[in-house]
Amino acid sequence: MRSAEFDRSQVLEQAMHTFMEHGYAKASMQKLTQATGLHPGSIYCAFGSKKGLFIEAASFYHQQKLQVFESLFSEDKPVLASLKELLANTVQECVQNTCAKVCLLTRSLNEIEGQDREIAELLARNLQQIELSLGEQIARAQRQGEAIIDEEPLALARFITMGVYGMRTYAFTNADQSILAQMAEQLLRAIQKP
Amino acid sequence: MRSAEFDRSQVLEQAMHTFMEHGYAKASMQKLTQATGLHPGSIYCAFGSKKGLFIEAASFYHQQKLQVFESLFSEDKPVLASLKELLANTVQECVQNTCAKVCLLTRSLNEIEGQDREIAELLARNLQQIELSLGEQIARAQRQGEAIIDEEPLALARFITMGVYGMRTYAFTNADQSILAQMAEQLLRAIQKP
DNA sequence: AGGACTCTTGAATGAACATTCAAGTATCTG
């Protein structure tokens, strides 16, 4: 036996950045080999195909985001405060000038539509999982008497989720911090009791 | 002299559909020649390049949407009613199973990010124009005493715009008519007086 | 009718692409 020479999560991190920067189609194997430091053969040995690498990179991204989400919504803080932070984070990402300004999941989903059902479903599932977690947090907030309007928590979670997706696309037309921050405020106000 | 044999707007219509169905990168010249019925040489003669064709197709799409917008917001109807119709139209588009389910502008903007500044800026400008028109309509509604909250009309227009972008991406994860319709309601409620 | 002009045609071009694989190299086992 001989163990692989590369660190799988380091490779995925770099591949993730490449896909975020160039999109799926335009992230050529050449760019991916340069970014990861792996040779084509190694990538095909480890991930099967470009698509296989993308699927793992997208899952890697998803796991990272999920972890941030979990740590943000800790038990001993008002949910509304965590939600506010989450939106502030999103705004910060959107106004960056690095590849971090895009959400790999939503961007790729827009790109891949009608091209690859397997990838589309994976991305959709990942996004829906975060939406569901958000729904649980909102339900918790309602139970704990936070000033959230009396509506189905899932409907509210979907609304916030839609808002985040919208902000991400909007940022491509106008990456203005104060405008995005105002949108975040409007979103929050829309689910709060008057 | 000899006039071209093809109808330019028919060609643009077909090219538009091809770009909507496959995205920019995956709409190959082969697909475009099949869809438009034109030979490569003719496309290059008439539009200069694939990019040139896309730019005209995107502008064509933009003009169509703008026209729908103008006819929807006729002077003798409450703005809120028109806005409700606009959102209902969007929902209807999103749940279709044809290429009409995508917005060429937002989808391409997501795809093109970081790849072609000229295209990105064109798409952004087109989208911002609709946003501005919406702002004017909202200002009119406020002047005419419709039940819209007392905030900058442009901020409200941006919020609705963001919502529409969000619905379009959301629809890729879950193209459920009732869910999208509920989002539209939530958006409307967020800008209305209680 | 003839010549000039322009549009159309579609095979040819070369670049970029994802993928493969046989040779090379390192590690582990006995």
Place this chain on the structure above:
DNA sequence: CAGATACTTGAATGTTCATTCAAGAGTCCT
């Protein structure tokens, strides 16, 4: 140390792509 068993390497492969262009065909004007 020797043999076996991986993993690594990167040039080669065949495909697909956007683009070009010279030949062909249609239209118009005189």
